[in-house]
Amino acid sequence: MSYSQLDRPVQFLKGVGPKRADAFLKLGITTARDLLYHVPRRYDDASTVEPIGRLQVGMDASAIGRVRSKGVIPTRRGLRIFQAVLEDDSGMITVAWPGQPWLDRKLREGDTLLVTGKVRFFHGRQIQPREYTVLARASERGRGAGEASDTGDPERGMVFVTYPATEDLPQWVLRGIFDKNLDALLSWADDDEYLDPGTRGRLGLPGLGEALTLLHRPSSPYDAEHGRRRLAFDELFFLQLVQAQARRKATALKPGIAHRRTNEFIRPLHESLPFTLTGAQARALREIYADMQSEHRMNRLLQGDVGSGKTAVAVFAMLLAVEGGTQAVLMAPTEILAEQHARGIRSLLAPLGLEVQLLTGRLGAAERRDALEAIASGAAPIVVGTHALIQEAVRYRELGLVVIDEQHRFGVRQRMALLERDDGRPDVLVMSATPIPRSLAMALYGDLDISVLDEMPPGRTPVKTALRAPSARDSVYTFMRERMAAGGQAYVVYPLVEESEKIDLLSATQEYERLRSGPFADLRVGLLHGQLKGAEKDAVMRAFSDGDLDVLVATTVVEVGVDVPNASVMVIEHAERFGLSQLHQLRGRVGRGAVESHCVLIADPGDDALERLRVFRDTTDGFEIARADLRIRGQGDLFGSRQHGRDAMLRFADLLADEDLLISAQRDARALIAADPELAQPEHRPVLDHLQARYRHRLAMYGVG
Numbered sequence: 001m002s003y004s005q006l007d008r009p010v011q012f013l014k015g016v017g018p019k020r021a022d023a024f025l026k027l028g029i030t031t032a033r034d035l036l037y038h039v040p041r042r043y044d045d046a047s048t049v050e051p052i053g054r055l056q057v058g059m060d061a062s063a064i065g066r067v068r069s070k071g072v073i074p075t076r077r078g079l080r081i082f083q084a085v086l087e088d089d090s091g092m093i094t095v096a097w098p099g100q101p102w103l104d105r106k107l108r109e110g111d112t113l114l115v116t117g118k119v120r121f122f123h124g125r126q127i128q129p130r131e132y133t134v135l136a137r138a139s140e141r142g143r144g145a146g147e148a149s150d151t152g153d154p155e156r157g158m159v160f161v162t163y164p165a166t167e168d169l170p171q172w173v174l175r176g177i178f179d180k181n182l183d184a185l186l187s188w189a190d191d192d193e194y195l196d197p198g199t200r201g202r203l204g205l206p207g208l209g210e211a212l213t214l215l216h217r218p219s220s221p222y223d224a225e226h227g228r229r230r231l232a233f234d235e236l237f238f239l240q241l242v243q244a245q246a247r248r249k250a251t252a253l254k255p256g257i258a259h260r261r262t263n264e265f266i267r268p269l270h271e272s273l274p275f276t277l278t279g280a281q282a283r284a285l286r287e288i289y290a291d292m293q294s295e296h297r298m299n300r301l302l303q304g305d306v307g308s309g310k311t312a313v314a315v316f317a318m319l320l321a322v323e324g325g326t327q328a329v330l331m332a333p334t335e336i337l338a339e340q341h342a343r344g345i346r347s348l349l350a351p352l353g354l355e356v357q358l359l360t361g362r363l364g365a366a367e368r369r370d371a372l373e374a375i376a377s378g379a380a381p382i383v384v385g386t387h388a389l390i391q392e393a394v395r396y397r398e399l400g401l402v403v404i405d406e407q408h409r410f411g412v413r414q415r416m417a418l419l420e421r422d423d424g425r426p427d428v429l430v431m432s433a434t435p436i437p438r439s440l441a442m443a444l445y446g447d448l449d450i451s452v453l454d455e456m457p458p459g460r461t462p463v464k465t466a467l468r469a470p471s472a473r474d475s476v477y478t479f480m481r482e483r484m485a486a487g488g489q490a491y492v493v494y495p496l497v498e499e500s501e502k503i504d505l506l507s508a509t510q511e512y513e514r515l516r517s518g519p520f521a522d523l524r525v526g527l528l529h530g531q532l533k534g535a536e537k538d539a540v541m542r543a544f545s546d547g548d549l550d551v552l553v554a555t556t557v558v559e560v561g562v563d564v565p566n567a568s569v570m571v572i573e574h575a576e577r578f579g580l581s582q583l584h585q586l587r588g589r590v591g592r593g594a595v596e597s598h599c600v601l602i603a604d605p606g607d608d609a610l611e612r613l614r615v616f617r618d619t620t621d622g623f624e625i626a627r628a629d630l631r632i633r634g635q636g637d638l639f640g641s642r643q644h645g646r647d648a649m650l651r652f653a654d655l656l657a658d659e660d661l662l663i664s665a666q667r668d669a670r671a672l673i674a675a676d677p678e679l680a681q682p683e684h685r686p687v688l689d690h691l692q693a694r695y696r697h698r699l700a701m702y703g704v705g
Contacts (some may be wrong), residue, residue, distance in 0.1 A: 005188040006033035007693070014180040023168035033192075033693070035177075036185045036212060037231075039651045042131075043224050044114055044160040053090030055119050055127075062116040063127070064135065064160075067109050068092060072101045086113060093119075094126045106170075110138025114160055133162045134172040159218045178216060186213055194686035203664055205230040232653035233661045236443070238695050239650070240662075240669035241687070243446030247299060248673055250428070250447065256297035257400050257425050259324040261289070265352050266319050272351045273312075280455035281309050287451045288317050288429065292401070298427035301445050303435065304453030305622035306588030307460055310431045311341065313453070314403045315348055317429055322354065322381045326400025326424065329383040331390070333406050335360040336541050340563055341405065342384040349382070359385035359394070399424025405431050433588065434581060435622030437630055439659040442666055443650070454623060463591040465599045465617045467575075476571060476600050477519045483569050484523065484550050488595060490569035492553050493586055495577040497529045505574050512553040520551055528554040556582060558589055565593030575601035576609035580629035583616050631656055 010029055011021030021030075029035050050061045065086030073081045080101040085092055095115055097103050107113070117129040163178075165171045186209055193208045200207060206214065206226060214227030277285070284302060291298035304310045318328035330345070332338040342358040349356060357380035359371050374380040378397030383389060390402070430448065441450055468476055480490050492515065496507040508529050516525035526549040528540045537557065544552045545564050552558070552567075556578075570590045575583065583601070591597035601613055615628045655662065672684070679688040 004033070004191050004689075004693070006031065006036065006185070006192065008032050010035055013177065015177045020169065020173075020177075023166065026166055027164065027169065032181075032185060032188065035181070036189060037651075038163055038174075040161045040215065040224070041164050042162045043218065043221055044116075044162070045221055049114075051090035052086060052088045052093050055093060055125060057119050057121045057125060059119045060117070061119055061127075062114060063093065064088065064112065064114050065093070067107060067111045067113060067138075070104065070107060070109060072104050082107075084113075086115065094122075094124060095132075096122075096126055096128050098128065107134070108138050111172075112136040114162075133160070134170060135160060135175070137172050159220060159224065161216060161218070182216055192686070192690055194690055199668070203233065203661075205233055208234075228652050229658070229661065232658050233665060235650050235653045236658065236662045236665035237669055238691055239443065240446045240666045241673065241691060242695055244666075244669045244673040245677075246447040247670070248677055250299040251296045254297065254425060256295055256427060257292075257321075257324065257326060258295050259292045259320050259326070259400065259427075261293065261320055262323045264323050265349075265354065266316060266323065268352055269316065269319060269348065273348075275457060277312070278309060278453070278455045278457055280304070280453045281313050284313050284451040284453060285316055287449070288313070289320060291449070292317065292320055292427050297425060298401075298429065299448050300427075300429050301441070301448040301450045302429055302431045302453070303441060303450060304431075304433065305435050305456065306433050306585075307592070308453035308456055310433065310453060311344060311405075312348070314405075314429060314431060315345055318382055318401055318403065321400035321427070324400060326398045327375070327378060327381050327383065327396050328401040328403065329385070329389050329396075329399065330403040330405060331385065331387060333386070334538070334562075335362055335386055336538050336545065337405065337562055338385050340545075344563075345382065345384060354382060355380050357383045359383060359389060361386070361388070396424055399426045401429065402426045403429045403431065406433065434585060435626045436581070437623065437627045437656070439655040439662050440626070440630060442662055443655055446666060446669075461591065461594075461596060462620045463570075463587055463597045463599050465587065465601070465620075467601045467603065467613055467617050470602055470604050473602060474519075476602065479598075479600075480551070480569050480571065481520075481523075483598070487566070488568035489544065489547070489549070489564065489566050490551050490571065491558060491567060491586075491589060492551060492571045492573065493558065494553070494555060494573050497531055497555055505577065508553050508555050511573070515551065515553060523550040524548065525551045525553060528552055528557055530555060530557050556586065558586065562589075563592050564589070566595075568593070568595050568597040570597075570599045571602065572599070573602050575603040575613060580612055580616050580625050580632070581622075584622050584625045587620075627656070 008031065009021065010016055010024050010031055011018050013032060013035065016024070024030070024035070027038070029038060044062055048062065049064050050059070052063050052065050055061055055063060063086065065088045068085045068087045070082070070084040073083055075081065079099060082097045082100050082103040084095050084107060086095055087093075095113075112135040114133040114135050115127055115129040116131045117127045120126055120128070161175075162171060163174045165174055189209050189212050195203075195205070195208070205211070208230065211227040211230035214223045215231065218224035218227065288298065288300060288302075291300055302310055302313060314330065318330070321328040330338075330341055332341055338360055339358065342356055346356045355374070357371055357374055359368070359375070363371060371380070372394065375383055376395045376397060388394065436444070438450075438452075484490060492511070494506055494508040494511055496505050497509060508527065512525065512527040516523075526540050526544055528537060528544075530537075532540070540549075540552070541558075541562055543549050544567075545562060547566060567590050570587055572578065572583065572586055578586070587599040590599060601617070603609065603613060612628070612632050615632075616625060619625060653661070672679075672687070676684050679685075679691070
């Protein structure tokens with residue numbers, strides 16, 4: 001890896017030094033490159049900033065002015081209000097911060113501020129800012145500093161850039177450091193350019209230096225967006241490059257098994273099924289069979305909503321492995337889910353006479369010994385169990401296919417470990433019942449090929465969803481009792497295990513005691529939460545599954561796909577505290593039998609939460625819900641622990657807005673790795689240097705560093 005000027009420690013830049021370098025560390029900035037890629041938080045176009053003299057009561061506006069005077073004003077109720085008078089060439093306005101008297105020490109007379117908020121009337125026009133930015137200190141002169149007349153001519157469309165800041169690195173300090181160093185940083189960035197002019201032209205993207213200039217010194221919001229899209233592509237490209245290398249390691253470095261289809265088992269299963277495969281299932285099977293019959297190893301994600309038929313697709317894939325003389329395993333995250341899969345697969349395969357071996361911790365010593373012998377000899381062609389299936393103690397005659405259910409419960413490293421066994425060269429099929437938008441799937445699982453079941457089998461009755469206020473809780477309980485009197489069962493889900501002094505929410509433990517001694521005293525009530533030991537959780541879930549409990553009070557541990565066909569009511573308390581995708585997973589616990597099922601959301605939401613809950617109430621399409629969840633809540637922390645600075649994967653890219661860039665990034669990354677797997681060709685050296693400089697941790701996670 002070659003050294004770049006951008007790798008120099010930030011403390012050696014103008015205006016920084018050791019003390020401010022420590023402050024920069026809190027922002028995740030340690031090098032000049034980190035500073036250059038410090039993402040602006042917002043842009044304010046001077047052409048949209050109203051002159052103070054034109055501000056009218058009721059407007060939601062942004063204004064720029066110089067602090068003419070300031071002070072702290074006490075009120076009769078003991079509240080202390082910091083007030084400042086802002087002025088520009090057109091007039092003056094009062095700006096007030098109730099309860100923030102400490103701002104008197106932070107803001108000075110003569111400072112230039114940008115404030116945003118509602119204009120109201122209180123002894124004259126007043127703004128209580130939602131946000132404010134110190135554009136320049138009173139003592140400064142130069143770009144963006146000084147009096148209002150120095151802050152730019154709106155006709156020129158000047159844009160004010162606001163960066164994420166801290167108390168030790170306030171906005172005006174950051175601005176000064178950027179002003180002193182940006183020209184040098186931009187000149188050094190030319191060494192980071194890796195996209196050739198032809199590719200940039202095809203994608204409609206600027207050069208890297210131009211993009212960074214547009215990011216930090218835009219003359220219009222369009223300029224800033226144009227620069228952002230180039231940097232978004234870079235993030236997506238290098239993310240896909242890491243995953244393309246992982247994909248190559250999984251599928252191409254070691255030979256796979258070209259499974260032979262004989263139809264010895266596949267055709268009889270088709271003929272014995274009491275249902276017809278959906279078009280989506282048939283399409284997914286064609287994709288899976290093409291992978292399994294090729295010389296490369298399959299590494300594929302099968303994604304579909306609850307009830308879309310993923311297990312049936314997996315069984316057909318397992319039969320292809322068996323027809324070719326190898327073994328297939330299905331790995332589930334819990335023993336009870338493994339047992340459920342084993343029962344379902346045995347039922348499907350009963351007409352074929354194939355052995356389905358279950359391997360879990362509940363087996364006795366003799367049973368476990370017999371199971372291990374059957375697996376090692378090949379007498380058990382299909383094996384179902386938990387993650388113990390991939391432990392060294394379990395030996396296979398020849399392992400040809402591994403199916404992982406609820407893949408989000410297993411890490412990338414566990415998935416990659418499956419490919420390192422010496423008793424087979426298994427293809428891998430991972431399944432997820434958590435629908436996510438295509439762009440998010442590509443970002444999270446770019447090392448996998450993806451098959452989607454976007455079609456539900458006919459005849460499945462949608463779950464009816466209702467939104468109720470807390471005042472309607474008693475009527476909800478009455479409805480639950482009516483359903484249980486008809487032989488049904490019900491879940492009641494809470495966001496907390498125990499009461500919290502910090503959050504005023506109902507909790508599962510306390511509500512379990514209240515429900516079983518009050519509204520449901522004559523019913524059988526169980527409690528399930530994540531703090532129980534594994535054996536206790538299994539016992540409770542097993543009792544509910546077997547019909548020995550009428551009501552299960554729980555936290556979100558019931559998300560995992562245990563099938564209880566008799567459960568017909570799901571009540572979710574404090575529904576506003578859950579994300580849409582999480583709510584959808586919870587709702588998927590009911591509606592798994594023939595009886596009509598209901599999901600009741602009890603919530604006292606504000607306007608933002610109400611929008612989310614109405615989206616959820618009005619659709620049962622998991623992919624539509626997931627897209628709405630991503631749009632409303634944002635992409636957040638998608639890649640594990642919260643990341644900052646050089647470790648952050650997506651700071652510029654928006655997975656919904658930039659799906660076109662993501663598609664191009666994946667295509668280009670896969671093509672590059674196919675042509676030059678080690679990035680050893682001289683023309684690809686800038687790509688390799690950038691990859692190692694910024695994404696070494698991600699390479700290590702996928703085992704390709």
